[in-house]
Amino acid sequence: MANAGCSHQTLASTRVATVQRCVDCGSLSVHVGPLSFRLDAAAYEGLVAALNEARVVLHREQALEQGHFSSTRGQA
């Protein structure tokens, strides 16, 4: 996978995940724990879009749940 011509530039790194770009072929790799995904730019954009959308929905649902819990007596 990482042939001798590939040199990877780290774009971002957190406690959970690291994103690297191959300076030679432009492929992106996402490392999460023991897992690595190698993606082209379009696939990476699709992954990011899915993660962002999931985060928005998750936060919305958590907010609704908290609102629901705090006003359960009043509404039920």
Ligand SMILES: [Zn+2]
């Ligand atoms: Zn490469």
